[in-house]
Amino acid sequence: MGKKPVRKACTGDDGKSSEDVRSGLSLGSLWRAYIDNLICVQGRGIPEIATPNDRYMAFAYTVRDRMMYRAAHALHAYMNKDFKIVCYLSAEFLMGPHLGNNLINLGIYDETRQAFKTAGYDIEDFLEQETEPGLGNGGLGRLAACYLDSLATLEIPSIGYGIRYEFGIFDQELSDGWQVERTDMWLHLGNPWEIARPEISFDVKLGGRTEPYRDEEGRYCVRWVPHRIVKGIAYDTPILGYRVGTCNVLRLWKAEATESFDLEAFNHGDYYRAVEDKVVSENLTKVLYPNDTQLQGKQLRLEQQYFFVSCSLQDMIRLHLARGKGLGTFHETYAVQLNDTHPSVAIAELMRILVDDHRMDWETAWHVTKNTFAYTNHTLLPEALEKWSLQLFGALLPRHLEIIFEINRRFLDEVRTKFPGDEGRMARLSLIDETGNRSLRMAHLACVGCHAVNGVAQLHTELLKSTVLRDFYEMSPEKFSNKTNGVTPRRWMVLSNPGLTALITERIGAEWIRNLDDLRRLEEFADDREFHDRWRRVKLDNKKKLASRIREATGIVVDPGTLFDVQAKRIHEYKRQHLNILHIIALYVRIKLNPHTDMTPRTCIFSGKAAPGYFMAKLIIKLITSVAKVINNDPDMEGRLKVVFFPDFNVKNGQRIYPAADLSEQISTAGKEASGTGNMKFALNGALTIGTLDGANVEIREEVGAESFFLFGLTAEQVQEMKLQGYDPSALYASNPRLRGVIELIRGGHFSPENPDLFRPLLDSLTEQDEYMLFADFDSYVDCQAEVAAAYRDTERWTRMSIMNTARMGKFSSDRAIREYCRDIWKAEPVRVGMSGCLEWKPGGRA
Secondary structure, three states: OOOOOOEEEEEOOOOOOOOOOHOOOHHHHHHHHHHHHHHOOOOOHHHOOHHHHHHHHHHHHHHHHHHHHHHHHHHHHHHOOOOOEEEEEEOOOOOOOOOOHHOOOOOOOHHHHHHHHHHHHHHHEEEEEEEOOOOOHHHHHHHHHHHHHHHHHHOEEEEEEOOOOOOOOOOOEOOOEEEEEEOOOOOOOOOOOOOOEEEEEEEEEEEEEEEEEEEEOOOEEEEEEEOEEEEEEEEEEEEEEOOOOOOEEEEEEEEEEOOOHHHHHHHHHHHHHHHHHHHHHHHHHEOOOOOOHHHHHHHHHHHHHHHHHHHHHHHHHHHHHHHOOOHHHHHHEEEEEEOOOOOOOHHHHHHHHHHOOOOOOOOHHHHHHHEEEEOOOOOOOOOOEEEEEHHHHHOOOOOOHHHHHHHHHHHHHHHHHHOOHHHEEEEHHEEEEOOOOEEEEHHHHHHHHHOOEOOHHHHHHHHHHHHHHOOHHHOOHHHHHHHHHHHHOHHHHHHHHHHHHHHHHHHHHHHHHHOOOHHHHHHHHHHOHHHHHHHHHHHHHHHHHHHHHHHHHOOOOOOOOOEEEEEEEEOHHHOHHHHHHHHHHHHHHHHHOOOOOOOOEEEEEEEEEOOOOOOOOHHHHHHHHHHHHHHHOOOHOOOEEEEEEOOOOOOHHHHHHHOOOEEEEOOOOOOOOOOOOOHHHHHHHOEEEEEOOOOOOHHHHHHOOOOHHOOOOOOOHHHHHHHHOOOHHHHHHOOOHHHHHHHHHHHHOOOOOOOOOHHHHHHHHHHHHOOOOOOHHHHHHHHHHHHHHHHHHHHHHHHHHHHHHHHHHHHHEHHHHHHHHHHHHHOOOOOOOOOOOOOEEOOOOOO
């Protein structure tokens, strides 16, 4: 046989190289690659017969090729270098559509759009065709997506680890005003962005029992004998940084059976048993957040959490050992961030692997484990801090429960030493909740097993330290820090708001896309009338686009010239969409009492999903749609007030909503929202905020200035004080005629004549408990909305405030947040990836 040739993979674009069609960024290279992929990958020998999905897939593969060359350069740059890898463990990654974002990060969006347009193709059609991977529920998953974008942009080697749910967050439809959930079949037309890695697979044990034994050296050991084993298969999605060579990876795990087909059972005619293992195993990663109101749902959710962290840690150890390093330095190679409590079982799993599988002594294993992990808390709601019954946890993960008991025993010894005789503190700090049915506190495990704990907004972190995690803060104050959330300007401005991006870039250059603090330079145009006019034209254009989408989705015609008052977020009582609708009813009553009253025309837009098992949230959606039906069909409201529920809020629809909003509703009860990121996206796109001093609202107001923020409501301290004094919503109800009139209109069946008692559960909850203090904040909110209406009528003042909002949003870039994590928690440094020259694989070498 002849000598193998040296293979070179060049990224240059000289128009001659055979590799150029996969790596070049010239328009000619992109076009040739697109046609090649249409013919060779999609199998369309005649491009004219290609379906819209064929065209999208061919174009997506064309873009992915360019990304994979960057990934190859990144691996080449990492060879034989010692650096820290950030691993982000999250049950959710709500990435959104990939195509547009990748074109932006490659720096070829505008040029490609123009080139394909001359050939008769509109890449907007490609973007519209792309199915969104709904691998998250809301803010948690969207934050994870922003952080992966920033890690790559800042050239930090990183891996995102999660679950490849076959069915993601449900698609939302409305039927008679009620939410209906439809299966999110995001994979049914194929996913061109992922690369299956069947050779990267790990066995995950579940159930069974443990057996103690002595090894050959007489040491006490424990063997886990599982009831069943599931295999995890890796699927990789490249994550490209903005105009850099770094291309990191999102590695998602799919569950498969270790033996997919039982031939013996099949031959005996037992066809179901022949595939039973396959069906049961693959159910594990079928759906995002299975309903856990039943025991089976709880078990499946715990299985999902353990499955993905076990696969991820086994993968990290595989890579660590392949680099020739011992496990005693594992924490020097990896910084592993737990995104909320869902992955916190990873602490017990790493201990199990080190102690049981690799025979490391407990003290060394604990040092490695504790210095590997850091924990981000995302909630102040006690009910959202995960707990698992010991019975369920022990049945599924018997060895981990033993390890957690030992962690707890040693930790409580430390507590006794620091706080002798304080039995109440001991009970509060214990990883095991002994009240009622004994349960395991996962947030406690995270606090004990991590070297760093952070909140996600200044207020949130302070409340963590003073309320839900107070005892842990007093035990280890050095662990705690704040890392205010951020959003990526690439997706949430450059991609979603091209008109505003172009206007800003024309005035201050493009560096703001990588350094959002540069937006401060817009302040010099805050009083420039010509700039005001162009700013308003961009906003109006965005509102027209959203109005068109609303008409397509709902049939409702809205006027882009009205104030677009928007609340887009998960539907939850603490987020208080029902406070918003009470104000809308108050406006409705005002107009009905005086049809000729002068008021600012307003279009109130709601969007968001309620959890499938959350009855009250679904009832809030029904109330919104019922009020909308009455208002939108009342001639007295024409040109003054309109209400829309825009269904199926997701990343793609968010990209349409945020740029079009005039007013951003951030009205959660003070002290309940950890941070929020929707508030940042709205403000970045020039919307003004009406909000409480909750979550990151506090910092947004500090940055943009009190004069550009519509503040109302109780503070977190006032909320706590009122509750301690015995808050009585019925007294407020009785003493407030404006509030009483609104409630009685609902109670009397005005918005549900076919069923007057329809909203009684919601009204009873408000008048008897009002857990989230709607009645206490009602007057303040309505009065503040009157200020909003007056300000909107002063066009120049409103435009100036809008410009100042955008100009002062630099702090809320996810790039800033990731820099802080790298500096304070992960101790991670950038690794620069050059793109010059060729990748070369020598004869006999491994690629």
